[in-house]
Amino acid sequence: MRILPHRRTLQLLLLLAPGIGYLLFFFGAPLLSALVGSFRMEDGSFTLNWYQRIFTRPSMLRGLSTSIYYGIIPVLLSLTLSVPLSLLLRRSFFGRKLFSGLYKLPMAVPSIIVGLMVIVVFERGGFFDRLLAPLGFTLPKLVRDEWGLGVIMAGAWKQVPFMTLIITSAFAAIPEDIRHAARTLGASRLSTFLSVDIPLAMPGITAAILLTFIGSMGSYAIPDIVGPATARPLSVLMVQEFKQGRFEQVYAMGMVLSLFAVAVLLVYYGLTSRIGNGSLKGAA
Template sequence: MPALLRDHRLLLPLLLAPGVGYLLLFFGGPLASALIGSLRLEDGSFTLAWYVRIFTRPSMLRGLGTSIYYGVAPVVVSLLVSVPLSLAIRRHFVGRKLFSGLYKLPLAVPGIIVGLMIIVLFERGGFIDRAVAPLGLGLPKLVRDDWGVGVILASVWKQIPFMTLIITSAFAAIPEDIRFAGRTLGASRLATFFLVEVPLAMPGITAAVLLTFIGSMGSYAIPDIVGPPTARPLSVLMVNEFNQGRFPQVFAMGMVLSAFAVAVLVAYYTLTSRIGDAHGRGDTK
């Protein structure tokens, strides 16, 4: 073996070089370019005017709040559905293989198709509204409403399979012996789930939450099609600015969205690590 590989101090950087290089080239490079572009005027001078515009214009402030709302609300709903669904998939029942394939179908459907599907189904005068009309019933406004219910419905339909797939794998990775040990020590099935399985599956749950949050917060097609016209998220406003040729403003809006996504990542990992540390200290007492 060459002497270079025998030196452990050089082996670790060599092993990390491909991954780090990939991140720097395809993530760090574009991010740095966008940051520089967001700080420049047409004459080449540097300015913070594009960021000031985001935090002073009511439409953009409202767009930032809407982006965060569209990031959080679908994730909460999807998590409440995905965890029970992942537990059900673990059980053996008739048609389990067929169901395990069918629930993943939304992953292959583009967002623009999902938005059009929501319009066809839930718009007033749409398929469901006409179906319940003979019963004297009618749907409330669910498409382009002020609360963005249509956006949440579409995002949840897209997110549940992805989130369920990750959470199912996280629960499946827990050895059965650990579950049996909890039951043997007198814990109920519910207590074993919340006190043993959920903490062990938390890395997978965390990954599912963060990935779906970032995806839904930056989504463009679904909010543009079924979202309310009075509260457009930053992703939609970015396209409008792009069409008007204000590229520095587009870069600034993208950097703000990225900053919020990173802030959520840091806050979430900090919170979960503290919970894990507290749980670990409780176990050692």
């Protein structure tokens, strides 16, 4: 029996309705409410003052730049560690199963615990500082320092397993025949990795970068615990504004962070589409 086009469309909409309804109710409605709230004064009138404060107040501007800084630097550090780790996990070695389970443990540790661990281990007078003291060395300031090194270390420690898991899957999805063909044609291991593995795994790599960047930029617990008091990211400033009852300001700050996340998402889709088109042209 042939199904009419309009009936097929109706069936498709009915199948998609639960998922779309869930997204609209639990994601779209709160986001729309926050967007409307970010343009309202306490008396309900329209205003741009909350956004103006973000882009004119020095503390807010520094908070925005700090959020971007904490979003980019830990991701770059995690990427430089995750790619070699993913290549290592592709090989067979003694204790590989145990290692592949242990490296994922940081994903199960809450961020607040990670922050406290950094204080205990890297704070002056902490574990490493006392360990180096008999040798005549002093650990540099790594906690609450101006450059946020403690935040970067803690963020990378949390992100490396997650990023490695995604990148390892991306490398594993590449057929071995392609690598063997490149080696047969005279390509070295390094050139095969750069010209075959990296381009084919790039969608997975960019997805890992995207997800970790968004999570790192919006992180609250780690920057609040081990970050410098003079440079607070927007996520920490949002909580401070919330405690003071300025909910409209919180909405505006959340919208700015969301805007940056959407911008990164658009860049991701543009990059992956270019890679896909380039791969298709190369295959043709």
